[in-house]
Amino acid sequence: MARKPDLRRFPGFLAVTLLCLFLLYAPLVIVAIYSFNDSPSITLWGGVSLRWYEDVFWGLEADKFKRAAINSLTIAAAAATTATVIATMAATAMLRAGQFRGRSFSFGLISLPLMVPEIVTAVATLIFFSAIGFQTGILSILIAHIVFCIPFAYLPIAARMEGIEDVYEQAAQDLYATKWQAFRLILLPLMTPGIVSGFLLAFIISLDDFIITNFVKGAGVETLPTAIFGAVKQGIKPNIMAISTLLLMVSITFVTLSYFAGRMGQNRKSNPTGET
Amino acid sequence: MAEDQGDIAVDIDHVTKRYGDFTALADVSLAIRSNEFFTLLGPSGCGKTTLLRCIAGFEDITLGAIRLYGDNIVDLPPNKRPVNTVFQQYALFPHMDVTRNVMFGLLRLGQSEAAARKRAGEVLDLVQLTQFADRLPAQLSGGQQQRVALARALAPNPKVLLLDEPLSALDLKLRQAVRLELQQIQQETGITFIFVTHDQEEALTMSDRIAVISDGRLQQIGTARDIYEEPDNKFVADFIGETNLIDVTVAGIDNGQATCTLPGGNHFTCPAAQGAHSGRGHLSVRPERVSLSDPAQGLLTGTVSRLIYLGTDMHVDITLTDGEVVTARVQNSAGTRIPAMGETIGLNFEAGAARLLID
Numbered sequence: 001m002a003r004k005p006d007l008r009r010f011p012g013f014l015a016v017t018l019l020c021l022f023l024l025y026a027p028l029v030i031v032a033i034y035s036f037n038d039s040p041s042i043t044l045w046g047g048v049s050l051r052w053y054e055d056v057f058w059g060l061e062a063d064k065f066k067r068a069a070i071n072s073l074t075i076a077a078a079a080a081t082t083a084t085v086i087a088t089m090a091a092t093a094m095l096r097a098g099q100f101r102g103r104s105f106s107f108g109l110i111s112l113p114l115m116v117p118e119i120v121t122a123v124a125t126l127i128f129f130s131a132i133g134f135q136t137g138i139l140s141i142l143i144a145h146i147v148f149c150i151p152f153a154y155l156p157i158a159a160r161m162e163g164i165e166d167v168y169e170q171a172a173q174d175l176y177a178t179k180w181q182a183f184r185l186i187l188l189p190l191m192t193p194g195i196v197s198g199f200l201l202a203f204i205i206s207l208d209d210f211i212i213t214n215f216v217k218g219a220g221v222e223t224l225p226t227a228i229f230g231a232v233k234q235g236i237k238p239n240i241m242a243i244s245t246l247l248l249m250v251s252i253t254f255v256t257l258s259y260f261a262g263r264m265g266q267n268r269k270s271n272p273t274g275e276t
Numbered sequence: 277m278a279e280d281q282g283d284i285a286v287d288i289d290h291v292t293k294r295y296g297d298f299t300a301l302a303d304v305s306l307a308i309r310s311n312e313f314f315t316l317l318g319p320s321g322c323g324k325t326t327l328l329r330c331i332a333g334f335e336d337i338t339l340g341a342i343r344l345y346g347d348n349i350v351d352l353p354p355n356k357r358p359v360n361t362v363f364q365q366y367a368l369f370p371h372m373d374v375t376r377n378v379m380f381g382l383l384r385l386g387q388s389e390a391a392a393r394k395r396a397g398e399v400l401d402l403v404q405l406t407q408f409a410d411r412l413p414a415q416l417s418g419g420q421q422q423r424v425a426l427a428r429a430l431a432p433n434p435k436v437l438l439l440d441e442p443l444s445a446l447d448l449k450l451r452q453a454v455r456l457e458l459q460q461i462q463q464e465t466g467i468t469f470i471f472v473t474h475d476q477e478e479a480l481t482m483s484d485r486i487a488v489i490s491d492g493r494l495q496q497i498g499t500a501r502d503i504y505e506e507p508d509n510k511f512v513a514d515f516i517g518e519t520n521l522i523d524v525t526v527a528g529i530d531n532g533q534a535t536c537t538l539p540g541g542n543h544f545t546c547p548a549a550q551g552a553h554s555g556r557g558h559l560s561v562r563p564e565r566v567s568l569s570d571p572a573q574g575l576l577t578g579t580v581s582r583l584i585y586l587g588t589d590m591h592v593d594i595t596l597t598d599g600e601v602v603t604a605r606v607q608n609s610a611g612t613r614i615p616a617m618g619e620t621i622g623l624n625f626e627a628g629a630a631r632l633l634i635d
């Protein structure tokens with residue numbers, strides 16, 4: 001067999017790699033650095049300070065940001081919780097109810113939102129809400145978030161459940177557990193890492209969402225991303241960098257937690273190497 | 277023990293199991309007696325696990341009935357059947373320690389926490405795992421996990437215990453030790469064991485009775501001795517130990533005795549399996565029951581085509597004039613005449629050592 005060409009030998013490989021990394025991360029790094037800038041200008045460096053963080057929490061716009069943050073966190077918590085419950089039930093039906101008609105169709109349905117352009121979903125959702133005469137506001141945001149969070153919660157949960165052989169539930173039923181007890185006492189605890197991971201992912205997806213939220217939020221209701229967008233439209237002040245940096249930190253924390261939760265307990269298996 | 281009829285614990289009555297158009301079990305009928313150590317023996321893929329899963333309730337049967345002490349249980353879900361299983365992969369709950377694993381069934385049956393804990397202690401004592409009571413399954417060796425699986429299944433005191441190749445993941449030495457332990461536990465508890473294996477030695481040494489299965493069909497039921505000494509058909513004769521299958525022409529069967537013509541023309545009368553018929557057929561003769569003699573006195577004659585020296589005995593292959601090969605296992609004792617390669621030699625066996633099989 002021919003050796004695979006070593007990608008690193010191509011001329012300019014290093015340069016392209018560095019350029020990509022630079023384009024990806026430079027803006028984030030610059031925003032993070034300039035959030036500590038002690039100057040009202042967004043381009044001139046005036047020394048290190050926390051004044052823009054103070055401004056975020058106690059400044060003129062603090063109230064607006066606080067209300068938006070509370071909205072965001074409430075919606076994210078509620079949407080992620082609901083989406084996780086629905087995703088867990090969906091995964092159980094998909095992976096534990098045996099072959100049923102429309103199984104692959106259902107899977108397509110669950111993961112479709114990942115592929116539909118968000119703007120399309122946003123417009124469609126808005127049209128849907130106005131068609132049925134649904135008042136836009138916090139509730140409409142919540143419903144829209146639940147819907148697009150489901151596939152994000154579903155994927156880690158289903159991945160985890162696929163790794164759990166159904167012999168454990170059979171053993172439980174053999175030991176006089178009802179189907180529900182086998183689910184609650186055996187499958188659910190074994191799935192916990194996947195569920196936590198799915199929840200965290202759904203939470204951060206909801207927290208970060210802008211496009212759909214912007215369409216369905218209605219007048220006067222803001223989440224953090226829409227509030228930031230609103231503020232930017234009136235000119236970028238350094239406090240936007242501070243608040244963006246805070247949001248970035250929250251995102252990184254949640255994604256990291258989600259990753260570790262998904263890996264948790266991976267090597268807690270009791271299978272001997274016997275054949276099946 | 278085997279002759280004591282006793283109660284029928286599990287009655288498998290004309291059970292057929294199909295997956296689509298594949299038949300995994302074809303019209304299997306078996307009656308397993310109370311307190312019996314009963315083994316299902318057969319090659320991989322013959323349907324042993326399928327039959328156990330039908331008894332445990334994880335598979336619906338296509339046709340037939342399964343009765344537990346007289347009650348048809350085919351419509352009961354697994355958790356309503358007073359039967360416990362030791363799974364082929366053990367399936368210990370990874371997030372529960374050993375005691376919790378063993379208590380699981382007891383709690384589901386409504387026992388109090390204290391009563392369940394006490395009973396778990398007793399059973400762990402029985403399988404000698406008391407000092408591992410607080411460990412998680414992942415912190416145990418294969419043999420220890422196997423014993424936890426056994427303890428967990430024994431704790432609720434089931435009427436019948438199903439064991440699916442519980443020893444297959446253990447190394448040879450441990451397997452032999454656990455075999456004895458299992459037998460002892462079966463005798464102490466008096467629980468009916470239905471044990472699945474594809475290892476004939478395991479089956480022969482442990483069981484009160486054995487059912488040999490091949491391709492989803494029951495081949496023969498009997499004690500280890502019955503099956504080894506009186507196989508019914510070619511499959512059983514060949515699967516259990518080694519045997520010679522000798523082509524014969526059967527003139528007639530009278531009173532269980534077949535009169536046949538051996539290759540070479542000698543006439544011979546020996547027992548016939550029930551259901552064997554006249555015409556062309558096969559005799560099964562174990563190699564250790566074949567003795568060597570002068571060509572003139574042999575029931576069969578042939579030339580020595582292979583000699584394998586095995587220390588305590590010798591493996592001698594003799595090619596008959598029609599090309600068939602018969603193997604003799606000759607004890608390597610003081611007076612034994614060791615044949616030479618290429619020598620023409622006679623073969624003898626007693627009528628009791630041969631058996632006409634169902635073809």
Ligand SMILES: Nc1ncnc2c1ncn2[C@@H]1O[C@H](COP(=O)(O)OP(=O)(O)OP(=O)(O)O)[C@@H](O)[C@H]1O
Pocket residue numbers: 276295298300318319320321322323324325326327474
């Ligand atoms: N769910 C199923 N769908 C289709 N065929 C199946 C199914 N389960 C088992 N079979 C088939 O039924 C046959 C018997 O399987 P079974 O698991 O009972 O074999 P076994 O005797 O236990 O073998 P082993 O010693 O390898 O465990 C096999 O040919 C298998 O492929």
Ligand SMILES: [Mg+2]
Pocket residue numbers: 276324325326364440
């Ligand atoms: Mg099997």
